[in-house]
Amino acid sequence: AQSVSQHNHHVILSEAASLELGCNYSYGGTVNLFWYVQYPGQHLQLLLKYFSGDPLVKGIKGFEAEFIKSKFSFNLRKPSVQWSDTAEYFCAVGGGSQGNLIFGKGTKLSVKP
Amino acid sequence: GAGVSQTPSNKVTEKGKYVELRCDPISGHTALYWYRQSLGQGPEFLIYFQGTGAADDSGLPNDRFFAVRPEGSVSTLKIQRTERGDSAVYLCASSSGTDYYEQYFGPGTRLTVT
Numbered sequence: 001a002q003s004v005s006q007h008n009h010h011v012i013l014s015e016a017a018s019l020e021l022g023c024n025y026s027y028g029g030t031v032n033l034f035w036y037v038q039y040p041g042q043h044l045q046l047l048l049k050y051f052s053g054d055p056l057v058k059g060i061k062g063f064e065a066e067f068i069k070s071k072f073s074f075n076l077r078k079p080s081v082q083w084s085d086t087a088e089y090f091c092a093v094g095g096g097s098q099g100n101l102i103f104g105k106g107t108k109l110s111v112k113p
Numbered sequence: 114g115a116g117v118s119q120t121p122s123n124k125v126t127e128k129g130k131y132v133e134l135r136c137d138p139i140s141g142h143t144a145l146y147w148y149r150q151s152l153g154q155g156p157e158f159l160i161y162f163q164g165t166g167a168a169d170d171s172g173l174p175n176d177r178f179f180a181v182r183p184e185g186s187v188s189t190l191k192i193q194r195t196e197r198g199d200s201a202v203y204l205c206a207s208s209s210g211t212d213y214y215e216q217y218f219g220p221g222t223r224l225t226v227t
Contacts, residue, residue: 004155032214034214036218043116043117043218043219043220043221044156044204044206044218045218046215046216046217049214049215051214090155090156092155094214099144099146099161099208099214099216100146100158100161100169100172101146101148101156101158101214101216102158103148103155103156103157104155105153105154105155106154106155
């Protein structure tokens, strides 16, 4: 069965610290990988996505993620976080042709000013 | 409208009652999804519509849950004989027919069953 694991439930960082959030997936076919973000009081928003090609993908607000097929991982990174990055981050995998997404449990990021 | 809208934003109902949750997708989006997010969990897929038909309803937990999209736009998720375990945030998302995975989410309906 398809699944997504996010290892960190809650991450607390100071501003300017570097961020890496882990995501591992289990899926037998061609994967499409996503990171979504939910800022406090707002909707889920797409942060970045990987379909094929360059395994290092860049998203909005300075975020990037690297797809490592051999490790079944798609970790999210940002070199220097800001207080405004405080949010919950969800990794998701999409498989097949129907577009339904399978989400991880999410990682809450708190950035201290 | 500019984004996906969902009504009501909050719904409190008693165990055993029937509820309807509404989703209005982005204009022109042919695909519509329902997800459920329980406390401390990520969204869980329920059902997907392509146009008027349910293309995949494999995520519906049981036959108390049903969804329709009669004109290929607005969708209604219907829950019969609600149970306390149904309490969650119900999310709707829509996408264009060309990129199913670029899903735009609504604000959700928080359902509380007492």
